[in-house]
Amino acid sequence: MTMAAILDGRRIAAEIRASVAERVDRLRRARGIVPGIAFVTVGEDPASLAYVAMKDRACAEAGIRSWQFSLPRDISEREVLERIAALAADPAVHGILVQLPLPGHIAAAAVQSAVPPEKDVDGFHPVNMGRLLLGEEDGFVPCTPAGVVELLVRSGGSWEGRDVVVVGRGAIVGRPLAALLMRKGPPLNATVTVCHTGTRDLARHTRRADIVVAAAGRPRFLTAEMVREGAVVIDVGINRVDDPSSPRGYRLAGDVDFEGVSRKASAVSPVPGGVGPMTIAMLLSNTARAAERRAG
Numbered sequence: 001m002t003m004a005a006i007l008d009g010r011r012i013a014a015e016i017r018a019s020v021a022e023r024v025d026r027l028r029r030a031r032g033i034v035p036g037i038a039f040v041t042v043g044e045d046p047a048s049l050a051y052v053a054m055k056d057r058a059c060a061e062a063g064i065r066s067w068q069f070s071l072p073r074d075i076s077e078r079e080v081l082e083r084i085a086a087l088a089a090d091p092a093v094h095g096i097l098v099q100l101p102l103p104g105h106i107a108a109a110a111v112q113s114a115v116p117p118e119k120d121v122d123g124f125h126p127v128n129m130g131r132l133l134l135g136e137e138d139g140f141v142p143c144t145p146a147g148v149v150e151l152l153v154r155s156g157g158s159w160e161g162r163d164v165v166v167v168g169r170g171a172i173v174g175r176p177l178a179a180l181l182m183r184k185g186p187p188l189n190a191t192v193t194v195c196h197t198g199t200r201d202l203a204r205h206t207r208r209a210d211i212v213v214a215a216a217g218r219p220r221f222l223t224a225e226m227v228r229e230g231a232v233v234i235d236v237g238i239n240r241v242d243d244p245s246s247p248r249g250y251r252l253a254g255d256v257d258f259e260g261v262s263r264k265a266s267a268v269s270p271v272p273g274g275v276g277p278m279t280i281a282m283l284l285s286n287t288a289r290a291a292e293r294r295a296g
């Protein structure tokens with residue numbers, strides 16, 4: 001029995017981060033500019049704080065300056081918007097990232113729209129989302145979809161002409177990924193089907209796909225029976241599942257039944273170590289790009 005190749009997000013993300021560090025260094029030497037990103041969190045959500053700490057470390061390693069603004073949970077939406085307006089006006093700040101989720105009394109859409117599109121390194125501003133949907137290439141692409149694309153391309157694969165099934169139409173992953181994969185020309189140019197909870201007979205779609213991207217947030221829902229022999233499977237899911245044997249009481253699981261699928265697929269991405277590290281690498285790349293653009 002052949003086992004699937006592993007799409008090694010850790011290795012590829014390290015390559016991207018090294019090339020970002022070179023770009024940052026060039027900008028510093030040539031123009032005296034140090035790219036900077038501000039992270040804004042609201043409340044004490046442990047997962048959000050852990051993500052921001054990881055992103056912050058990755059920035060430091062690449063030579064990107066970063067600031068963390070941990071705002072109290074009971075802060076008003078107006079005060080958050082004022083903080084973002086101050087960061088928007090600060091020339092040392094090239095990127096602004098508001099870590100989701102936000103507490104219920106703060107509208108994520110209002111906050112995301114307050115980040116100027118040219119500092120929106122997360123790619124969630126309606127202008128950047130709109131550019132992506134229009135097929136324009138000059139906006140910022142959300143980091144996870146961009147990471148999914150790069151993971152396959154830098155592993156020697158291609159999306160071009162492939163039948164791709166994306167499971168999930170979330171605003172952070174599935175929806176922007178579908179728009180990205182539809183872009184004309186190599187290495188994209190895929191034929192994309194997007195599945196969701198309204199899809200009848202999900203397996204009928206996933207089984208005919210050359211490439212399946214699982215982004216539903218359902219632990220291990222994608223099983224071997226749902227993919228065809230030789231398919232490429234990319235697992236975006238990050239789910240906490242109870243695990244009394246772990247000191248934390250839980251462990252992280254992807255959306256894919258890795259053991260089963262890796263006996264049938266030609267390539268599969270693991271969780272952890274697949275798309276997660278790619279997301280952070282693409283954030284660094286977007287931040288360097290924001291600073292390069294401002295420098296002209």
Ligand code: NAP
Nearest residue numbers: 168169170172173196197215216217236237238275276279
């Ligand atoms: P989301 O906004 O909740 O979207 C989930 C999507 O999956 C929805 O469109 C939903 O359909 C669909 N779905 C849920 N259950 C389904 C089922 N049984 N069959 C078919 N479709 C189903 O989530 P998200 O923000 O896009 O995130 C998706 C996953 O990616 C989560 O596990 C998240 O933690 C992970 N993630 C990972 C990274 C990373 O860096 N690796 C980054 C971001 C997110 P409806 O629209 O019909 O409800």
